[in-house]
Amino acid sequence: MSVPVSARLRIWAAGGGHYAIIALFVLFTSFPFLWMVITTFKETRDLLNTENNPFLFNDPPTLENLQILFQDTLFPQWIWNTLWVGVLVVAITLLLAVPAGYSLARLPGKWAQRLAIGIFLTYLIPPTILFIPFARVVGDLGLQDSLWSLVLVYPSFAVPFCTWLLMGFFKAVPRDLEEAAMIDGLSRFGAFLRVVVPISTAGLMTVVIFAFTLVMQEFIYALTFITASSRLTISVGVPTFLVRGDVYFWGSLMGACAITSLPVAIVYNFFVNRFVSGFTVGAIK
Amino acid sequence: MTATAAVGGVARGGRLAGVLDSEQWLGRAMIAPAIIYIVLLVGFPFVLALIYSVTNVTVGSVDVRFVGLRNFRVIMENPAFWQALRNTIFFTIVSQVIVLVLAKVLAMALMKDFRGKWLVRLLILLPWVAPVSLGAIGWLWIFDSIYSIINWTARAIGLFGPDVWPIWLGQPDLAMAAIITVHVWRLLPLATVIVLAGLSSIPQDIHDAAAVDGAGFWRHLFQITIPLVLPILMVAMLFGIVFTSTDMIVVFVLTRGGPYDSTHVLASQAFFTGIEGGDLAEGAATALFLFPILVAVAIGFLTIARRTEVT
Numbered sequence: 001m002s003v004p005v006s007a008r009l010r011i012w013a014a015g016g017g018h019y020a021i022i023a024l025f026v027l028f029t030s031f032p033f034l035w036m037v038i039t040t041f042k043e044t045r046d047l048l049n050t051e052n053n054p055f056l057f058n059d060p061p062t063l064e065n066l067q068i069l070f071q072d073t074l075f076p077q078w079i080w081n082t083l084w085v086g087v088l089v090v091a092i093t094l095l096l097a098v099p100a101g102y103s104l105a106r107l108p109g110k111w112a113q114r115l116a117i118g119i120f121l122t123y124l125i126p127p128t129i130l131f132i133p134f135a136r137v138v139g140d141l142g143l144q145d146s147l148w149s150l151v152l153v154y155p156s157f158a159v160p161f162c163t164w165l166l167m168g169f170f171k172a173v174p175r176d177l178e179e180a181a182m183i184d185g186l187s188r189f190g191a192f193l194r195v196v197v198p199i200s201t202a203g204l205m206t207v208v209i210f211a212f213t214l215v216m217q218e219f220i221y222a223l224t225f226i227t228a229s230s231r232l233t234i235s236v237g238v239p240t241f242l243v244r245g246d247v248y249f250w251g252s253l254m255g256a257c258a259i260t261s262l263p264v265a266i267v268y269n270f271f272v273n274r275f276v277s278g279f280t281v282g283a284i285k
Numbered sequence: 286m287t288a289t290a291a292v293g294g295v296a297r298g299g300r301l302a303g304v305l306d307s308e309q310w311l312g313r314a315m316i317a318p319a320i321i322y323i324v325l326l327v328g329f330p331f332v333l334a335l336i337y338s339v340t341n342v343t344v345g346s347v348d349v350r351f352v353g354l355r356n357f358r359v360i361m362e363n364p365a366f367w368q369a370l371r372n373t374i375f376f377t378i379v380s381q382v383i384v385l386v387l388a389k390v391l392a393m394a395l396m397k398d399f400r401g402k403w404l405v406r407l408l409i410l411l412p413w414v415a416p417v418s419l420g421a422i423g424w425l426w427i428f429d430s431i432y433s434i435i436n437w438t439a440r441a442i443g444l445f446g447p448d449v450w451p452i453w454l455g456q457p458d459l460a461m462a463a464i465i466t467v468h469v470w471r472l473l474p475l476a477t478v479i480v481l482a483g484l485s486s487i488p489q490d491i492h493d494a495a496a497v498d499g500a501g502f503w504r505h506l507f508q509i510t511i512p513l514v515l516p517i518l519m520v521a522m523l524f525g526i527v528f529t530s531t532d533m534i535v536v537f538v539l540t541r542g543g544p545y546d547s548t549h550v551l552a553s554q555a556f557f558t559g560i561e562g563g564d565l566a567e568g569a570a571t572a573l574f575l576f577p578i579l580v581a582v583a584i585g586f587l588t589i590a591r592r593t594e595v596t
Contacts, residue, residue, distance in 0.1 A: 018399070021390065022394050025394070026409060029409045029474065030408040030411050033415070095318075096318050099319070100318070102315060103311075104316065107308070107309075107312040108308075112312070115316065124576070125327055127531075128551075128575060129572045129575060129576060130330045130334065131556075131572075132555065132565050132569045133330040135565065155326070156322070160327075188308060189311055213414060219534045220533060220556070223537075224556070234419075235417075238419060239418045239537075250426055253422060257419040257420070257422055260415070260419055261420070264415070265414040266407065269406065269414075272406075
């Protein structure tokens with residue numbers, strides 16, 4: 001092995017540099033979550049003592065913050081509200097977006113392509129522009145302070161997004177499969193329902209996960225339509241009702257953030273490749 | 286194809302079978318519900334926003350009158366509006382530039398295989414998946430005026446002297462830097478994942494050919510890699526710009542527009558005038574200023590993306 005020392009050093013340095021770059025990025029993206037978890041299990045007097053090293057548990061870890069969060073705040077109610085809205089919105093979104101995505105993926109002609117671009121462009125009319133007219137419409141419908149207002153309005157951003165994703169997934173399904181099914185006597189629609197939908201299960205799961213995370217993320221509409229604290233979703237309830245006055249209960253607050261963020265992130269991770277492929281196929285083809 | 290399918294449907298009898306089999310009618314029937322919903326819940330309120338912006342409507346008002354461009358005039362005479370517009374543009378551009386550079390570096394680092402890659406990917410995706418409002422609260426704690434972990438660490442390792450203790454969210458310039466940091470943190474995962482997809486779609490042959498021809502690292506980067514991922518990069522950027530320029534969560538949670546109203550963006554300004562203040566008309570007019578910006582950005586990017594695809 002006559003690799004010169006300098007070359008070997010360079011390879012070693014490149015490998016080390018590679019890990020160092022990745023470590024820095026990981027630190028940046030995940031530190032706030034690590035910090036949430038550490039804070040959650042700390043005694044309040046430990047958190048608020050500036051003499052203490054904040055990275056260490058100067059008092060033994062405690063579950064007190066979580067106990068407060070679940071027993072003395074509306075957090076459990078907000079989780080329930082979010083799940084309730086999430087399930088209904090996902091159902092509505094699937095009912096509307098699955099046929100639409102398939103239609104856009106298979107229909108010949110220019111107008112399907114134009115419609116696809118049109119749906120994509122609804123992104124340019126974000127909730128930030130729409131929440132003000134909606135505030136009054138929701139009031140006129142008598143839906144203020146009702147979770148139904150969110151069920152009604154949330155599909156307006158979930159449907160375009162999921163249609164776009166599904167179009168990508170359906171384009172990846174070979175046409176031969178449907179044609180074979182139709183020769184076997186299924187109608188065009190039957191072929192879609194019995195052949196295309198079942199083999200796209202993974203794609204549909206991806207859409208379910210993403211529609212659900214969109215619902216969890218939503219902030220402006222819930223903040224605008226709902227003022228009763230017991231009807232809020234997590235994403236608005238935590239920052240508006242747990243952060244009040246000058247006394248912050250950082251332990252419970254961080255507990256709420258960590259409990260909400262981490263489980264979804266882990267589920268999401270299994271679907272991210274599929275998400276990206278659907279997303280980019282839709283964008284390019 | 287369409288003709289034979291239709292004939293087949295008729296042969297099997299019944300009008301329903303005709304619809305279920307006719308490619309054209311089935312296509313229309315399948316897409317119609319989604320289109321109707323989008324028109325009702327995006328198109329209609331958008332028109333309503335346009336109408337509100339030229340009336341005197343408030344949250345509870347019954348007597349709504351046309352006032353022409355008065356709302357826009359009132360807004361444009363308000364220095365706070367210009368501050369919010371400047372902030373929106375500033376936050377968006379600065380965070381996009383940082384995100385694109387960082388995403389490119391990170392995506393290239395992630396192209397290599399190494400142990401524990403799935404865990405790294407999970408940790409990098411976290412900010413994107415977590416609800417923004419909760420991530421922003423995590424940052425609120427990190428930027429806390431008394432217990433900021435950044436300040437503690439910097440002092441512990443001797444970076445800050447004994448008199449240095451920046452109040453991150455209490456000074457306009459630092460608060461802006463904090464807001465940009467949170468935007469970058471939040472958008473980096475999506476941009477990285479998209480750039481990564483673009484990078485992996487480049488056939489290895491092209492890289493090999495370039496290496497054989499003796500292209501160096503920078504030449505390779507700027508003449509091969511970047512042009513080839515450009516269309517995907519444009520999509521990533523379009524989304525990044527839409528997300529950043531229309532976001533009010535970060536500002537709402539971190540600073541509420543403070544200190545001294547120096548960090549408001551159009552979205553938060555619209556919320557505080559339109560909903561908290563009850564002046565729907567002025568709020569609608571403020572929010573509408575986002576629309577031309579978004580349209581211009583979209584047209585620009587779609588043109589560039591299309592041109593790159595053709596050549």
